[in-house]
Amino acid sequence: MAEIAYGVAGKVLEQLGSRTFQEISSVWGVRSDLKKLEHTVSAIKAVLCDAEERQASDQRLRTWLGELKDVLNDAENVLDEFQYRVLQKEAMKRYGSTKKKVCYFFSCCNPLVFHIEMAHKIKNVRERVDAISGHKDKFNLAQGPEPRNIKIHKRDMTHSFVDPSNVIGRDDDRKKIIRLLMNPDDRRNVNVIPIVGLGGLGKTALAKLVYNDILVVSHFQLRMWVCASEDFNVTRLIKEIIKSAIDKIDENFGVHGLQNNLRELLRDKKFIDNLGVDELQFRLRELLKDNKFLLVLDDVWNEDRNKWMELQDLLLGAYNGSKIIVTTRNNSVATIMGTVPTYHLHGLSKEDCMSLFVKLAFKEGEEKQYPNLLEIGNDIVEKFDEREWKFVSKNEIWNLKQNEGGILPALRLSYNLLPFHLKQCFAYCSLFPKDYEFQSRLLVQFWMAHGLLQSPDNENQDLEDIGDLYIKELMSRSLFQDVYEDGFFTYTFKMHDLVHDLAISIAKGECSVVTKTSTLAAEVCHLSILESGQEVTTQLEKLSKVQTIIFQTEESMSILKACISRFKYLRVLDLCNSSFEMLPNSIGSLKYLRYLDLTRNDRIKQLPDSICKLYSLQTLLLGGQEVI
Structure with a gap:
């Protein structure tokens, strides 16, 4: 949780330090509150490295970090609304007619009214950040330097003997x-x-x-x-x-x-x-x-x-x-x-996996007494179909405490040693299904939409270049596998099932897979929807701050409209493989949307005019092409 809060704090500070905010904050009368907000968030960010090291053993600290993450997300949303208004104003100057400008000024979005509303929102979120910051002192968190490799949670010392x-x-x-x-x-x-x-x-x-x-x-x-x-x-x-x-x-x-x-x-x-x-x-x-x-x-x-x-x-x-x-x-x-x-070193063959299963599950020769269990073991070794993966994902095994010698704690060391800026990027990969073939270019755009890429130090570098470095770093740490590079300097790759389980365990509470029988935490922000129906709609009604929706199933117009209506803070909307002939006009209300995927939809005939209101949109994927 500390690493997520750290990432959001970084995004907030980057926005506050931008030239746009510095120039407009004085004109709009919010400079004082924004400076105070920047100071407080900087002080919080300075202790989050220490918080990450201590959060595993302190439930009160984890609770505080969860509350901090929520408040910082709200601060980011307010600042994004600020930024959206700036982009909207620039678009009106460039493309809007005189008639439209006059109508716009006298509409419910009157700039004077907006300035007052924004000043109120900024003051409110600044006060909330101040309040949550005041609670950090009771944890005696130490200030640290900018991102460093976090304390190594060492594995047991190995020895040379083996049978x-x-x-x-x-x-x-x-x-x-x-x-x-x-x-x-x-x-x-x-x-x-x-x-x-x-x-x-x-x-x-x-x-x-x-x-x-x-x-x-x-x-x-x-x-x-x-x-x-x-x-x-x-x-x-x-x-x-x-x-x-x-x-x-x-x-x-x-x-x-x-x-x-x-x-x-x-x-x-x-x-x-x-x-x-x-x-x-x-x-x-x-x-x-x-x-x-x-x-x-x-x-x-x-x-x-x-x-x-x-x-x-x-x-x-x-x-x-x-x-x-x-x-x-x-x-x-x-x-x-x-x-x-x-x-x-690569994974074992199916036959060797089966031999390992028999050795661990039975005493010598005992497997012959339990042919049914042997058949179940063979099914486990085989690649599961979707229904069986759903069963496993809901199994109570995930609620069991992991032993120190278990595989996930061993794998977690790989995560613990990641730099801060890569931890969120890795965790967000849990939203995609097992055996999913990632494309480096699209994953980088996905990370960009959530502001996970650090601003380049070199003015000749683009954010996409930074994202490409992130991909290569995760590859070098064996967190991605089956890597294939095409002739255009892009990669396809997959995550090993165990690494995918690690990502799920890390992102729990932040990212969730939605089925008819799933249970969603109220604070969840990123969703991958596997099923549709009233049961799913009912679950979504309990949420309010969702930033990502990836539809992995055929979605109805009603559930899409419900998501657009309810989740105003969406940054990513993935409608790949959908069958809509027309998107709802309400999609223009998603002022924070940065990534919209409409690929592999042969039925869609046109986009609504309201899509022109998506001033924050960075990536639009259509057919087999993309518009950035």
């Missing part, structure tokens, strides 16, 4: 990695082999299989295993590498084969902890210089090239033929550290 019988479907991957380890390379003393894949896919298990393989054990004089996920502190890593060597030293050399100088260098683990940095690096270099070693750096997140270079200098001067295996979810890490092409 090979418990690892299914990775034998080919094991053989390929071992071949890479055995390959000599006259150009380098040490090669770094990155293994990249989605969290929970089995990178660590594969590395364990390789590490304990009899060929590998006999090939390397030294083997060391270090889990790097907590932080990439070079001094800590040196200590852990030396300690791991102590654990494996007798196994590699034999008690009588261990050189005396190495015994003296290593001694015991407690002794290592008390050494200074200079002594540590000396002992590490002496340990490695005459020994062909294998080092596994498991679960690496570091993207600071300088930190890696500092450690690399101590490792790469080692005995020729030494190897380092790096497991990571992030392609950027692999690019920084790897000296050979990245090994991308």
Whole structure:
């Protein structure tokens, strides 16, 4: 919730800092209130990084953040109305006739009346923001710098042991990695082999299989295993590498084969902890210089090239033929550290998934006693149809507390380490169905409509360029898969089902899928509607601040009109695959609308004149084309 509030606060401050607001606020008599609002929102935004770290363990803080998000959304809506009026005025100057201008002035939208109304709305929202800001002091939130990587919620430290019988479907991957380890390379003393894949896919298990393989054990004089996920502190890593060597030293050399100088260098683990940095690096270099070693750096997140270079200098001067295996979810890490092409780990085959299901669900041989359960397992492994996905989505399993060792907490680490500006972008992807094929260009327009893209620092950059960078960043962190680049520098890609579940868990309460039997939280802002009917209409009547509607089913004119009438703050309206011959004239009342999708509708004959009132519209999709 803190990350959402942070995003909205950023949008509010960007609007308040724009030249348009600065120029017009004085003329309209609202400058004082807008300056106070800007000051208060800035103070709130400064503590939201700390709030995000603490929200998981403090229910009162989560409640406050929810209230803050609602107030900031209201502030954004008021400022957007302000901006809409400016755009409307510019359009009238450019295109309106004298007669229309006169009629407009004496209409119910008289500018003088509007100025008074806006001044009242701005004062009201400023007072509400002041009130909610006053409550933040009771949480003793610390001010922080502008967006930084949030505190790492570390995974459990990994170890090198594995029972090979418990690892299914990775034998080919094991053989390929071992071949890479055995390959000599006259150009380098040490090669770094990155293994990249989605969290929970089995990178660590594969590395364990390789590490304990009899060929590998006999090939390397030294083997060391270090889990790097907590932080990439070079001094800590040196200590852990030396300690791991102590654990494996007798196994590699034999008690009588261990050189005396190495015994003296290593001694015991407690002794290592008390050494200074200079002594540590000396002992590490002496340990490695005459020994062909294998080092596994498991679960690496570091993207600071300088930190890696500092450690690399101590490792790469080692005995020729030494190897380092790096497991990571992030392609950027692999690019920084790897000296050979990245090994991308993919999902298991259907047959291997079924074998894994049998192993986890039954005791040995027990599956024969329960053929019905075996059939159900096969159905689970198969791709579900829509009806079965709906059943799963409503299952009580989602209300169960996730164990610390479960898959979603493991995947959530990928989310926790995202920069603030990417967190909302990722969460909003939950609105699209599983196995949905995203198009980078359209997803960027969707993000733009919600103001999720940071303003470019370079005047030669467009917002679309920023969005493209966001897409590539999420790809590099393995949150998107099945990536295909066409010849026009755009991408199609999908989200793994588990990653989609992660997005759903993060966006819960903010984004919802609507069916006849769903239950919507009153604060929900973004909807993906899977079914139609009175039950759905009744649910929508309980909502008021919806900003996104994506119809995934054939919608009726009545429900469309109801949505247009009720949800005045809509930014995104997706009517893809609809069958309307004509849109309702009331669509012109959606003054905040920025994204309208009418693609794949062969029946629509014309657009109503009122669509010209959508002064905020950024993206209009028609047929197979788009107008931006």
